[in-house]
Amino acid sequence: MVEITAAWVKELREKTGAGMMDCKKALSETDGEMEAAVDWLRKKGLAAAAKRAGRTATEGLVGVLQDARTGAVVEVNCETDFVARNETFQGAVRAITALGLEARGDLDKLKSAAYPEAGRTVQDQIAHLIATIGENINLRRAACLEVKQGVVASYVHGAVAPGLGRIGVLVALESTGEAAKLEALGHQLAMHIAATSPQAIDVPDVDSAALERERAVLADQARASGKPEEIIQKMVEGRLKKFYEEVVLLEQVYVIDGKTKVRQAVEDAAKEIAAPVKVADYVRFGLGAGVEE
Secondary structure, eight states: OOOHHHHHHHHHHHOOOHHHHHHHHHHHTTOOHHHHHHHHHHHOOTTTHHHHHOOOOOOOEEEEEETTTTTEEEEEEOOHHHHHOOOOHHHHHHHHHHHHOOOOOOHHHHHHSSEETEEEEHHHHHHHHHHHHHHHHHEEEEEEEEEESSSEEEEEOSSBTEESSSSSEEEEOOOOOOHHHHHHHHHHHHHHHHOOOOOOOGGGOOOOOHHHHHHHHHHHHHTTTOOOOHHHHHHHHHHHHHHHHBGGGSSOOTTTTSSSSSHHHHHHHHHHHHHHHHHHHEEEEETTTTTOO
16 A cells, blocks of 8 residues: 655645545545545545635634633634524534634644544644535634633624624633622623623723824824813823723723623622622624625
């Protein structure tokens, strides 16, 4: 039997766009004959993946999974909402999300993880799905949150199945309080984050470059009024407060009641829970956000 080399597998992958394990099998089945291996993949429908891989994929699903003090969120894109409602695609996103929990949000580690009961990596399974389903599919991003003490809560907006939807949010709360109460608070905060898409947890966390851009714009707007420079600086600081209320989680008005600031809502919840509560981290994936059509 011909020994299949890594170089042959690589060459076949470049020719066809098929997954590594599929290429290796094709070469094994054809005694290392490259063109015969290409034909073998074409007959299996696996070589078609390369033709589809360049097409824009902005639909798909965000998958969310939490396990006590850990949570994972992934985004898997496809080309149409029709495929996003396909049970095979949904099953794949669900499986990849579970593996994302094990990979702790490391995208490269996730892509190279063994896909359940397939004899392929996740990346190769995606190539297989491209050929099977007929659309470009892309594992775009992954994240994971974990706390030593407290909970990681979640929320899925636009859910099409449990844990699958168009927006996925994880919130990490650090506290010694009762887990069930923390979970309820975390779920509400996740709903809030899904609706408002904050840029930072607290004022000191705001990206310095974004803050300076906003400060420069506000200063130019204020100077147009013709007021003295010392007045302009006060105007800028006042308008920055409004900016913080728009982009900083703890400064935002809590969408759950429409009047309380999130900071106050967390403090009130901490009193009820009888333990300090810290919003340690959050992650929000909106389907297709930032992908150019």
